[in-house]
Amino acid sequence: MKKLLYSLSFILAIVLYSVSCTKIRTTTLGGDLIPTVDNVTVFDTTLEVITELYPLPDSTRISYRTDHAIGMMEDPSFGKTTGEAYVQMLPATIGKYPFGSSPDSIIGLDSLVMSLKFISFYGDSNSIQSFKVHEISPESGFRDSSIGYLISHPSFDVTDLVGEKNNVLFKTLKDSIQYLKVKDTIRTVNELRINLSNSLGMKLMSFDSTIYKTDSAFNENFKGFAIKIDEGSAVKRAMAFFNLLNAGTHLTFHYRRIKNGVADTATTDFIFRTSANANIIRRDPAGSPYATKIQNGTGNQEELYLQSSPGSYALLKIPALATLNNRLIYRAVLTTDRIPGLEDGIFPEPGRLFLDAVDSANNRFITIPNEFIPDLVNGSYDASVFGGILKNNRYEFSMANYVQGIVTRKEKSYALRLYAPYRTSPFISNSNGVPFPITVNSPITAGRVIVAGGANPGKKLRLYIIYSKI
Structure with a gap:
């Protein structure tokens, strides 16, 4: 009976969440409909992102159905x-x-x-x-x-x-x-x-x-x-x-x-x-470039070494986001570029990067508010809409609705977590504390990538926004 009630509450939370997302998506326009930046009625801005790198405390459990990893792998980068x-x-x-x-x-x-x-x-x-x-x-x-x-x-x-x-x-x-x-x-x-x-x-x-x-x-x-x-x-x-x-x-x-x-x-x-x-x-990681980055990872980083589970994560902070005045957001994209590493052809990138938010007040991680739509049927999500897939040596995440909620409704601006988990279970934002377990990258240990951090001199991790004044 408890399992049934939990399942029903989970489904209800997803439905309510989806309805709320539909209501706020009036500011989301297709890529070909976003107006041209003319600096008269339509403007753009780029917000600085502070990035720190940490090892990821991993609570992954391998079930009996899951492929098991056996071997030794010496990767010159990680x-x-x-x-x-x-x-x-x-x-x-x-x-x-x-x-x-x-x-x-x-x-x-x-x-x-x-x-x-x-x-x-x-x-x-x-x-x-x-x-x-x-x-x-x-x-x-x-x-x-x-x-x-x-x-x-x-x-x-x-x-x-x-x-x-x-x-x-x-x-x-x-x-x-x-x-x-x-x-x-x-x-x-x-x-x-x-x-x-x-x-x-x-x-x-x-x-x-x-x-x-x-x-x-x-x-x-x-x-x-x-x-x-x-x-x-x-x-x-x-x-x-x-x-x-x-x-x-x-x-x-x-x-x-x-x-x-x-x-x-x-x-x-x-x-x-x-x-x-x-x-x-x-x-x-002893003796690798990744070990050096982890050891010195608490300041704003030039390069973020992201390794699939058990791996690492980048903590992203966007100080200026909370102070933006009200405006109509046409597009907001969190963007980072891939940085070449040693033997990338032999040790390729993970299938997807994932982004969630740090809800420090409740000691948990949550899905990006107003942005992440879970696929209840398949226990997944549409990465082609949300982001996290490498295209043209770049990762992007859609953030327009998240930013709109901050500037218009004064919703909280969170620190964000960027990583490449095997599995993760963030709590669904805008719901009654329901976690959403999903497999992001499979099999375990497969995938690593180096991306630009907020202090990179050539290709900064950044939040790019197109907007109109209100």
């Missing part, structure tokens, strides 16, 4: 990124012994193979990295989490190395492969296969039916796998993304057993069934 995944795989059907009648029927194990469904990568396709698989320590506390673990969670303790795949060339992860499964030849694509130790396989096959009776009983006896990258990998310049929930991710036992009194070959798959999982991601 530093090093490390991603490791933790996963529990279980029999497709719980409640019975999954390898036949009982452990006594097992003759031997031929191989145990972990398959991970590859989705994409970010960075250098010529990266060569070695994947290491460890058993998660029984004392680690790793378990199923309905809301997912924070990407900033400490690494879980591990025990033995149980498998490895060395010198994987990332651009080959999307290649087709074939292998035998009993007597069938399997052909597949986008799959990383890692051979695990037979001793681990025999350990799992020796568990009796009481351990396989429930998920929790199995987890008490086996926590799962940690998948990490070897620090000694040859070329550490990319992150690979794998989907655990996809059918291509599984653990396959190839074994021999007695069936109906006769030796028989068989396979059994363990799968990820929304089980325990985590994706721990760390950024280390």
Whole structure:
């Protein structure tokens, strides 16, 4: 009942918000209808913006549906990124012994193979990295989490190395492969296969039916796998993304057993069934230009280093905005230009930048008042209208209705936050405290860009306004 009431209140808030936005959009004109600046009846002005750069405290959680980032990426502009995944795989059907009648029927194990469904990568396709698989320590506390673990969670303790795949060339992860499964030849694509130790396989096959009776009983006896990258990998310049929930991710036992009194070959798959999982991601900017900018980021900056989650944000202040007298706003655009960085072609920009407002009085972030219209159906918004898409090496955000509210109705002029989040949940302005969770950039860790700050001598971040006097 509480969830239903919350959903209804959320929908009502969106409807009221949309209606209010429609009422105030009388000053918004299409780009081809904005009158020409003649300095007689139509004027323009550019307001200075003070920009500061900070690390972004990241509360991102990776759910079981989300692509997990695994790899090491050394970016000359932003530093090093490390991603490791933790996963529990279980029999497709719980409640019975999954390898036949009982452990006594097992003759031997031929191989145990972990398959991970590859989705994409970010960075250098010529990266060569070695994947290491460890058993998660029984004392680690790793378990199923309905809301997912924070990407900033400490690494879980591990025990033995149980498998490895060395010198994987990332651009080959999307290649087709074939292998035998009993007597069938399997052909597949986008799959990383890692051979695990037979001793681990025999350990799992020796568990009796009481351990396989429930998920929790199995987890008490086996926590799962940690998948990490070897620090000694040859070329550490990319992150690979794998989907655990996809059918291509599984653990396959190839074994021999007695069936109906006769030796028989068989396979059994363990799968990820929304089980325990985590994706721990760390950024280390030490020694990079980004580290210098962050360290000196509290003054007005020439360059803003914006990195996708877990990353950074720029705090924007527009002192003159609150003092503008009443006027008719035809156009107001917050604009910043892209600044070239090191190896931008290998480490491209995020899909979108996002802008919200700092509601310090209520200790929260809100959507830009009168400007941001949420897409309730799809849990998103129209970036082509609101802004944040790189075009002609420039980012722009529509601000006309926000500025009109300030100059005409004396609404509050907020400090603004510019960033490139994976996910964010600002509260919807002009509503009764309803947050709006949206995915802005996916997958996690993909994307970084350098843009001009307010102190840039050549291309300042600025607020440009076209208006008429009243």
